[in-house]
Amino acid sequence: MDVKRIAVIGSGLMGSGIAYVSAWNGFEVTMVDIKQEAIDAGMERIRNDVMTGIEKGKMSLADAEGLMGRLKATTDQAEAVKDADLVIEAIFENMEIKKKVFAALDEQAPAHTILASNTSSLSIDELASATKRPEKFIGMHYFSPVAAMKLVEIVIGEKTSEDTIDTAVAVAKKQGKIPVKAKNSPGFIVNRVLMPVLREAILLYEQGVASKEEIDTALTVHGKFPAGPFTLGDFVGLDVAYHTMETLYQEIGECFKPPETLKKLVDSGALGTKTKKGFYEYGGASAEPEPPKGADPQWLLTRISVPVIxxxxxxxxxxxxxxxxxxxxxxxxxxxxxxxxxxxxxLGLDKVKVELKKLHQELGECYSIPKMLQ
Ligand SMILES: NC(=O)c1ccc[n+]([C@@H]2O[C@H](COP(=O)([O-])OP(=O)(O)OC[C@H]3O[C@@H](n4cnc5c(N)ncnc54)[C@H](O)[C@@H]3O)[C@@H](O)[C@H]2O)c1
Structure with missing residues (x-):
């Protein structure tokens, strides 16, 4: 289907970003929120993105005018979706609230309209069950900040039709994004593969194998990661990391159980840079770094990479x-x-297999050999 008009539900951090990249790339966009203050704040964020585009020379004044001319905002959801080809929902991450909104959208939008959710963790099939059009329901999971992050996970439900998938992929491409496809499952791709990095790092630290600083350095200096797991966890927010891991633990099982250290930090309100204390301390008098345990950085890098692979x-x-x-x-x-x-x-597939076999024997089923490596 050829999409011309998009309605974005929710004008928060993600909704305003999605509205911006859509209007910038030629779609007619209507952004919706329940609160006028939220719409005002969303429009302000979009104007800032436009100013940044102009300052960086990516956008001319005429482009900026064109973009703003294609963008409307309202608190009237029924009016906003009555001629939309695609609705992208980006409201609070709450299953019951989202289902209520989708049931209403299903009534308000024309029969041809595709309904998409930007949920980070909720089941696309359960959300789709709130509508009578599960074949026209899909996940479009953008990353923050939307203007800068290229990835969109296209999350495919059991009943999502090929035409819906092709349309979502085409829209993401036109928005200047790079779409990847994932079947609906806990954590989709990125969160599911990312969580073992943090979990393994914390377990090694808890076992006294290496200090946090040694683990972070092994990944940044030797593995060329932009940030080590402890620094990244503090930056993202330990509450967010804990919630993501806990959801995967509930849905997939034991191998995603949040380590004790993470739980204790979150319970004590140490959430990372936003509270000035997480795995590390920020600002003021910082704690002394832990004494190194002498772990080999290359060994640490392999030890953490293998469960991720x-x-x-x-x-x-x-x-x-x-x-x-x-x-x-x-x-x-x-x-x-x-x-x-x-x-x-x-690393070499043989080495991955040998290392995993050792971990499997030593630590059990969370390190079993996947079928494709057998
Ligand atoms: N923040 C991130 O990094 C990120 C990344 C990817 C996906 N997500 C997902 O995107 C969604 C939105 O996250 P966010 O960070 O933009 O949240 P946010 O709190 O910044 O914005 C949510 C907005 O939705 C509005 N809203 C709530 N109920 C509504 C309704 N019934 N109708 C219209 N508007 C309504 C709120 O007023 C608010 O403005 C969530 O599902 C979240 O999991 C977030």
């Missing part, structure tokens, strides 16, 4: 995504220097 292989085994899409998703959505399959190639 394993998780990526399980996604392929389960038919959730392709190797190519997983590599793309982790590079674009999590700033991995290499995709997990590229890491596996660079």
């Amino acid at each position: 394993r998780e990526a292989m399980i996604l392929v085994d389960e038919g959730i995504a392709t190797k190519d899409d997983i590599d793309k998703a982790m590079k674009l959505g999590a700033n991995f220097p290499m995709g997990p399959f590229e890491m596996a190639e660079s």
Whole structure:
């Protein structure tokens, strides 16, 4: 289907970003929120993005005028969606609230309209069940900040039709994004493959194998990651990381159980840079770094990479995504220097298998050999 008009529901951080990239790339956009203050704040964020575009020379004044001319905002959802070809929902992450909104959208939007959710963690099939058009329902998971992040995970529900998938892919491309496809499953691609990095790092730290600083340095200096797991966790917010891991633990099982250290930090209100204390302390008198334990950085890098590669292989085994899409998703959505399959190639598949066998014998089923490596 050819999409011309998009309605974006929610004008928060993500909704305003999605409205911006859509209007910038030629779509007619109406942004909706329940609160006028939220619309005003969303429009202000969009004007800032436009100013940045002009300052960086990416956008002319005429482009900016064109963009703003294609963008409307309202609190009247029924009016906003009555001629939309695609609705992208970006409201609070709450299943019951989202289902209510989708049930209403299903009544208000024309029969041809595709309904998409930007949920980070909720089941696309359950959201679709609130509508009478599950074949026209799909996940379009953007990353923050939307204007800068290239990745969109296209999340395919059990009943999503091929035409809906093709349309969502085409819209994401026209928005200047790089779409990857994932079957609806907990954490989709990026969160599912990213969580083992943090979890393994914390477990190694808890076992006294290495200090936080040694682990972060092994990944940044030797692995060329832009940030080590402890620094990244503090930056993203330990509450966000904990919530993501807890959801995967509830839905997939034991291998995603949040480590005790993470739980304790969150319970004590140490949430990372936003509270000036997380794994590390920020501002003022910082705590002394821990004494190094003398762990070999190359060994640490391999020790953390192997379970990450394993998780990526399980996604392929389960038919959730392709190797190519997983590599793309982790590079674009999590700033991995290499995709997990590229890491596996660079380490050598034999070595990955040998290391995983050792971990499996030592630590049990969370390190079992995936089918594609057997
Ligand atoms: N923040 C991120 O980094 C990120 C990344 C990817 C996906 N997401 C997902 O995107 C969604 C939105 O996240 P956000 O960070 O933009 O949240 P946000 O809190 O910034 O914005 C949510 C907006 O939705 C509005 N809203 C709530 N109920 C509404 C309704 N019934 N109708 C219209 N508007 C309504 C609120 O007023 C608010 O302005 C969530 O599902 C979140 O999980 C967030």
